[in-house]
Amino acid sequence: MKKFGISRQALVAAVFGAAAVGTLVLSPKIFSPEAGAQPIAIEAPGGAPLSFADLIERVEPAVVSVNVVSEREVGKLADMEQFFEQFRGMPGFDEFLQNRKQQEEDNPEPETQEARSLGSGFLISKDGYVVTNNHVVENATEIKVTLKDGRELDAELVGTDPQTDLAVLRIKEKGTYPYVRFGNSHDLRKGDWVIALGNPFGLGGTATAGILSADGRDIGAGPYTDFLQIDASINRGNSGGPSFDLNGNVVGVNTAIFSPTGGSVGIGFAIPAELANEVTQAIIKDGRVSRGWLGVAIQDLTADMAEAQGLKDNEGAIIADVTNGSPAEKGGLERGDIILSVN
Structure with a gap:
């Protein structure tokens, strides 16, 4: 799951700004309604579910955990100097550095090591096409998906689109799989319910609920995506998982969080369904996304x-x-x- 930090200065400004508002005394005279004006009031919405259990029970079989093995380059000595500073002066440390430096000079080719990562995804066809994030499967040498029934199946990478951070996999084992469909995020209004399903911290089959907090968010993650902001809890491992509306349609692909702490603080971002649908269909058809250039x-x-x-x-x-x-x-x-x- 991608994170976006916040500077100490911004936090201080936010805290003092909130404190300033909190201590402000409002005069009733200033905010009194004009003669004949009425305060805004609406009837409580009807038909809201008391439980999301039926919805989750229907869509959960189409949500998968994505387990990835990849090859990653081991950090060079020069890239780790700041980390090594804390060990300066320890007995034998200078000798260790000298030996490591000599190894890098003798072997200029980058050293790699195996890495394992977790993510989420969801099936969009009965023949086993799975949508997830590009950053979940980047540099993957082996991909497996785990279904709700516990089966762990090999998957192949169909294609990726790094500019929207989307990827499509296909389960290798032939069969008929439960799947969900994309909806339209434009049908959502701020305050509408959304349900997120995924594999946070390896805890597969996790569901969280929240609302659409905002749309059209630019988080600096590429020129093609205006993200949905949701407050349903998403964490590391939720990347690539779906967010549903109350009709069971996928309205977003969970991709990133804003977090000063590294965990969920109620600000998550999802790729809108209509963009995800367009990109994934192009990948399924051609293995990649082609874009025009206007200039x-x-x-x-x-x-x-x-x-x-x-x-x-x-x-x-x-x-x-x-x-x-x-x-x-x-x-x-x-x-x-x-x-x-x-x-």
């Missing part, structure tokens, strides 16, 4: 820009630059053009 740099269209152009609203994007010789230049696009839709 423009764009930026958000602000309200001031829209007003200057005589537009009613600021929907769309403005072209900030056009690459020489690009398809965009050949097609007649120019700097300052405003893109309202894409065919």
Whole structure:
């Protein structure tokens, strides 16, 4: 599971900011409603489940644990100098360093060692195609998936797309497997329930529940993904697992967490279902994802820009630059053009 840290300065600012808000005294006069105005109130939603057990029971057979053996390069001496500093002065340590340095000079080829990692995935077809994260199976030499019934089956890598951190596997053993389908994350609203299933810390068959906290999140993990933010608990090992809506449709592929501690703090990120579906189908068909190139740099269209152009609203994007010789230049696009839709 990928993590995103937070600086000490940001934490201090957040703590003092919260403290400042906490000590602020609000005047009732300032916040009193205008004459005749009514406070916002709604009826409690009906039909919400008292338990997610039926949903989980139906979809869980399609969720798998992914066990990976990979070859990873052993750290060079130069990369470990900061770690070794704490052992300076210990008897025999300088001799150890000298011997290690000599070994690296005698064997310039990088040394590798076997590594094992865990992740999650889910079946999307009856013939055994499995979706997971690219970072779960990266550099894999052996992949096995464990089904709900306890069977551990060999799987082969069909293809990956590092730019969206998605990968597709296929179970080698022929058979008919339970599978789930992708839904549409656009049908979710902030506050809707989501259920995450996966293999956190090797504890397969784990389910957690939460809500869609936000959508359209940019976490700096590539140019193609606006992540869903969910507060259902996801941890190391949940990577590649599904998040479901209450109809049992996959609405996201759990991929990353934001965590100052290394564990879940209620801020997780999932790849939206519609993007995951498009990418995985391309991988199944061609073994890879091919992307077109337009050759423009764009930026958000602000309200001031829209007003200057005589537009009613600021929907769309403005072209900030056009690459020489690009398809965009050949097609007649120019700097300052405003893109309202894409065919």
